[in-house]
Amino acid sequence: MPKNGPDYPLPRRLDANHDMVAIVTFGKAATVAADGRPGDDAGHRKSGETGSVMSTKNFFNIDDMSQGIARKLAEGITTRVFVGDNVMLSVARLDPNTAGSIHSHPEEQWGILLEGECVRIQDGQEIEAKAGDFWCTPGGVEHGIRTGAAGATVIDVFSPPREEYKKPGDGFGV
Numbered sequence: 001m002p003k004n005g006p007d008y009p010l011p012r013r014l015d016a017n018h019d020m021v022a023i024v025t026f027g028k029a030a031t032v033a034a035d036g037r038p039g040d041d042a043g044h045r046k047s048g049e050t051g052s053v054m055s056t057k058n059f060f061n062i063d064d065m066s067q068g069i070a071r072k073l074a075e076g077i078t079t080r081v082f083v084g085d086n087v088m089l090s091v092a093r094l095d096p097n098t099a100g101s102i103h104s105h106p107e108e109q110w111g112i113l114l115e116g117e118c119v120r121i122q123d124g125q126e127i128e129a130k131a132g133d134f135w136c137t138p139g140g141v142e143h144g145i146r147t148g149a150a151g152a153t154v155i156d157v158f159s160p161p162r163e164e165y166k167k168p169g170d171g172f173g174v
Contacts, residue, residue, distance in 0.1 A: 062091055062114075072170045074100050079156075081165045088161035094118065096151040102144040103172045107158045109137040116152035118145050 060067050060082060068080030068091070076098035082089045094100075094116070102121060111120070112134035120127045120135055121144040129135070137143045145154070158165070164173025 069165065070168050071165060073172055074098065083161050083166055086160060088158040088165060090156040090158070090165065092152075092154045092156060094145065094147045094152045094154065096147055096149050098151075099146040100144045101172060102142050104140055104142045105162060105173075106139045107160055107162050108139050109143075110157045111135050111137070112155050114153045114155060116147065116150040118147045118152045118154070120145055 065080065068082050071079050071081060071090075073079055073092065076095035077092060077100055079090045079092040082091075113129050113131055115131055117131070118129050120129050122135065122137055123141050123143070127135075145152075162173060
């Protein structure tokens, strides 16, 4: 069971302004400003403070469109891609009344509909989806998506990462 208290504080998430994170290292709390500098809760290093803290380079915000690798998948469908060693995450934003082409790729793909509504087309079936629904698409299965008047925001996770999405560009890369 994790300990809590002054010597074992629980880690904090990014604050409301997304510019400070508390990291627990070796049972001691440390904070890091958005630019990666160690510091106090105001984002400054305390006088005489030494030691290493974890960088925030692997922390992101879903609404920060300056982060990730930008791709335009189709007219009205854009994404920001975040690449890891074994998985890739894509935050796709679909304008109202748009459709992605039916395609397939060898990578497994999981998707979760965060906002809006859509029709998920997968292996010849059309399934209506609402916020909170998620799906798994095995590698090699044909799939696509279509939105209505609301548009949609979808998080896709690919394993292994798709080579085509490791660089900015246009299209689904198939």
